[in-house]
Amino acid sequence: MANWAQMYDCFGDVDRVPELLERVEREDDAEAWDELGYRLVLEHDLVFPASFAALPRLVSLASRSARARGLAGTIMRRAAGSHGCDDLLTECADTIVEFRELLDRHLRSRPADYLAAFLHLLAVERQYHWSAVLGDFSDDFYQVACPHCAVEVTIAIGDFGHYSAIRDWHLGDVDRRDLRPASADGLSGAGRWMHETALRDGQDALADGITYLFGQAECPRCASVFTIADEYDSSNRPVM
Template sequence: MTASAADWSQLTHAYGPAGNIPGLFACLGRGREQDSEVWSDLWSALCHQGSVYEASYAALPQLADIARGRAPGEPADAVLMAGLIVAAADADRRERHGVEIAELLPVARACLAQVPKDDAAGFVYLLQCVLAFEGVPVWSECLEGVFQEEYELDCPECAAGLFVTFGSYGCFASAGDHVTEEDPAKAALYPADPAGLTGVARRLHTMARESGQQKVAEGLTYLFGRATCPECECTFPVAERVAQMYG
């Protein structure tokens, strides 16, 4: 289905009927400030707080056109929106939009290669897009904690609420929010040895390291390492628990 073939009047987004979406896309290319406002409106309608809608999938052909330079707009913006949409797609939708996904993937890889070394968030978001277009489950949606330096999890043994934290606040698992609660119980984290990583963990760490994204590379060792629950002293794989809760 091409963008022009979509019957937008029959589709919905976060605020109801999606008939306004073609007009929003038509406003792109009129200057950086105006484009920023248009993208903000598109994100609010098509990807509201991370949710996607039928209109979101219908926008993929237009987003692919922008990414490939066939329509006005910033390719990286199109890739980021399309990546979030595709990450939520089921097998049927992936097949239906296979042409667009195949066109978006090389653009996402090119954008990823251009991210500045001090932009960990930008690198992770675009990395998730690459994984989404490749069809990699879980980590196309669950990597933000790597640059946010924290995952909120439940202990798989005793169900205690934990904050697995690594970075500027230190490296530990706390029973409760270490920022808002006074002196919560803490226990050790055990980062993975990069040399021992395998599969997707090894690939992600290698991509981050070779791109000069040292903060991301270090965060990945904690994501694919182990944490100790300060309540029951159970030690568990962090990535496995992330996948169970959010994947």
């Protein structure tokens, strides 16, 4: 049971969030949901003790409320930040397991909000960097440093093409090189799980994009070949 006297929100209040939770538990109150959203997750992606204290109650509502599922997922996607609430996050371990199972069931239903739920699940799986940047591969760009010559390489994956390039702000993406997608059998770890989940749920475009994201790119400057996800991962994985 949360000690709400210590669970302040983004305004420093300790009494407002439990009142709002009671309102949304009684009925689907849009005004209360809106206020909960900005009290629990500040616009600059900050979360607070009240955010994690509210998580069990949000997850208990999430099977029947898209607002609850979305807010719980947003809190989880900010859990890698410097919030000073690691002890509260640890106390939510059972709730996070429950939320993972709920999200997985939701994804299996192939919902309209598939990508959002997929990103929430990535955060639950502690893949915070992918949760923050993964798109639907219609218009995705990733910036990575070549591990050999350190030049910044633009990786494009989408309807416009699959290539590495040097981005020139006057000329656009120049000296393009085709990406080399990973085979399904060649994927491992997070990439394999992401790909298998997307395929299971009939998300073919997402699954195809993941093979490129976890595939290889050629540096346009020095012609060395590197694994895209490894370089992005090493540069962006949060320190836990």
